Amino acid sequence: MADIDRHHPTALPRPLRLQCMAGKLVQPVGQGLLKVPFARCYDGLARHVSTVLSVQQGPFHCLDCGEVLTLRNPINKRRHFAHRPDSVCTGETALHRYAKELLVTAKTLTLPALVLTEGRVRQPVFAAGTYSFEAVLPEHKIGTFQPDALVRYLDFDLAVEFLVHHAVDDEKRAKVSAHDISMVEIDLSGLKAGQMNGTELDDAILHSSPRQWIHHRKCAAAMRKLSAAVAKAQLDRGARLKGHILRKRSATAPEGWRDEAMKAVRRTGLEALIDLEVEGGHWFAVPDKVWQAEALFEHVIKPSEQYSPGGKKLEIKGAYPTYHDLSSKLPDWMVRQDLGDYPPKSLAEAGFDKKSYGSPHGAVWNYLAVLTTGNGTVLWSREDAYFYIQPRLQDLLQRRVDLPERVKLLLVAGGVKDTEAGYRRWGTTYRSGNLSPFQLVEAGGDGYHDLIARIAQLEAMVSGSVLSVVDDLCGLPLEPIRVRNQAAMAVIETKRKIALDNAASERQRSIRVQAEQMLAADAKAWLGQQIAGTKINHLEYAREGDAALFELELKLGREGDERRKQIAAKRHVAHLRDQLKEAAKRAFPSERMAELFLNSGHPRLQGGRPIDRCGNRQDLAYITSLMTKKR
Known part of the structure; x- marks a missing residue:
């Protein structure tokens, strides 16, 4: 308590304490034969049963109801005071009364520390310790409220509340704050007084039970100091963090890094x-x-x-x-x-x-x-x-890198060693549509695209993948490559012509062989036939290409098939006539008469010769029926 911390408790000896005079119940409240561990003795002092030596210190009275109590000394049980069987005392205020009387007698109390904190900032208000007081006034009324006790040290007051069943409520807290008087609350609700001896109970009430500050009159001033300290701490933290965030750094690039x-x-x-x-x-x-x-x-x-x-x-x-x-x-x-x-x-x-x-x-x-x-x-x-x-920027950057790369490769192909210098020289001296390449790169448009199209033709000529010759060298030293390509193309052209002539001759040989195979003696005449509407014969037409050869082969196939059919028909007729001759030999008595029948006109054949009219099997059968039967 700041009111009395000018004389710290460590500087004062702890006074002698009276024996304990209060305690809690050991059985449920409101039952007959209520047992309590303390009573008020003949001299008006409350004593714990452990300090009462004989019944001569009576009569004994209950601290709560004032009824006469009986001192009991049971065997194998803890000594106690007991109410009469018809008593209705609950004993609820006995411990509360005893605590106040103990404080009046002892005039000493252990008070907890009071420290205000916000974040990591701490502001001490009161130092914890055991304090001795000049006076203790029980149930001293202050304005509209009455604390359990008021302790005084010099001109400073401290209100004390003992919590047994009811804690300090919000209304009393407000009154304490309004009077700006310091108050501490001591929590006795957890004590098991009936199981404690007098020394233990006194020590718990005065020193070891939980206790807390309800209000301290120096809290407001301490809060102002805390707020100032918090603000300063925030400024310091903020400055440190800001300095850390905005700290200029220069990292070292990894080994081998290329910027x-x-x-x-x-x-x-x-x-x-x-x-x-x-x-x-x-x-x-x-x-x-x-x-x-x-x-x-x-x-x-x-x-x-x-x-x-x-x-x-x-x-x-x-x-x-x-x-x-x-x-x-x-x-x-x-x-x-x-x-x-x-x-x-x-x-x-x-x-x-x-x-x-x-x-x-x-x-x-x-x-x-x-x-x-x-x-x-x-x-x-x-x-x-x-x-x-931005598309325009993208186009510009692409032009700036595309043209130099492509031209430098062409310069390398032209034998230029310093391509960078060569490109700068070419980019400023060459003109395309009255503009230099450098100007075309920056301007873009059709002029640049036209230059790029001609550069692409030169790239194709230089690559050699497909031989080509470009007359417009765009001011680049590519004449040797152009001459080289021309020579190579001439050789290729000569070879191509020879190959074409050989292929044409081969097609002629092929159609001739096929014609001779299919048409035999008629092959020469067929090869000499002219293509309709032209003066080119079949043999010459075969030179014009594979399509012409294919066309002739189809035509030759058709005519070959027709010739084969004609030959087959002639062979069939000849075979029938041979059969007719054999039949005539058998029908006539002599070969001469048979020949005469076959080669003479017959009225049944409209004057035609039988041998000439035998063209199919029906004819053979009919002519055979005209022959004279042997007798």
Whole structure:
């Protein structure tokens, strides 16, 4: 208690204590023969049964109801005082009364410490210890409330409340606060007085039972000091955290690291787009221009140089698989690992909120957002909610890298060793439509596309995969390659013509052989026949190609089939006539008469000769029936 801490209890000896005079019940309240461990003796003092030596110290009275008690000394049981059988005393206030009387007699009390805390800041109000008092006034009324006791030390007062059944309620707390008097509450509700001896019970009431401050008159001043200390601690913490967050760092690149990003930014002339003021740059362990160059290279320059602009917008996104994290394309060593997910309160102390503190992704997002403001680098799609590269810039960057790479390869093919110098010389001296290649790269449009189309023809000529000759060398030293290709093409053409002539001759030989096989003696006449509507015969027509040969083969097949049919028909007729001759020999007595029948006109055949009229088996049978039968 601040009222009396000018004389710390350690400086005062603990006074002698009286024997215990209070306790709790050992059986349920309201039952007959209520047993209690203490009573008021003949001299008006309350004593614990363990300190009462004989009945001569009576009569004994209950501290609660005032009824006469009987001292009992049962065998093998704890001594106690007992009410009469007809008593209705509950003993509820006995311990409460005893505690107040003990405090009046002892004039000493152990008080708990009172320390106000907020976070890690502590403000002491009162030091814990055992205190001795000048006076103790039981049930002393203060205004509209009456504490169990009021202890005084010099001119300072302390109200004491003993909790047995009812704790200090909100109404009494309000009254205590209104009078601004210090009050402590001692909790005796957990004591088992009937199982304790006098010394133990006194010590529990005065010193060891739980106790708490209801109010302390110096709390308000201590709270002001605490608030000031908390505010200062917050400022200090905020300053430290802010210093940590905004600490400038210069991380060391891993061994073997190649800073392609900064070279690409300089090569493309985009230096003005880095080292910009961007919210969230504290997330990187390298200067702003370094991580911004990396972000510009990964998200804008590299994709622009790899892909020609098309109908679809080139979306800016993170590396696989974290497409949503724009910082994932930056090297891990550039991103700070010493920043955490600080709570909003800590960030506020440091002058940040969640948005301004952000994240590595948020910092890159903010950087791209800055690039959307008027420089034509990056565009934001509100509909799709993503950034994409300005198509004109993408086209320009692609031209800036595409033409040099392609021309330098052509210079290498032309025998130029210093291709960089060769390209610069060519880019400034050569003219295409009154513009240099460098000017065409920056301007773009039809003039540039025309130059690229002619460069593509030269690439095809140089590659040799398909021999070609280009007359327009675009000012590049490719004449030896053109001459080489011309010579190679001449040789190829000669070989081609020979091959074509050999193939034509082979087709002629093939059709001749097939004609002789199918038409025999008629082959020569057939090969000499002219194609309808032309002066070219079959043999010459076969030279014109495989289609012509195929056409002749089909035609030859048809005529060969017809010839075979005619030959077969002739053979059949000859066979029938042989059968007719044999039949005539058998029908006539002599061969001469048989020959005369066969070769003479017959009236039944309209004057025709039988041998000539025998064209099928019906004819054979009919003519045979005309022959004279042998007798």
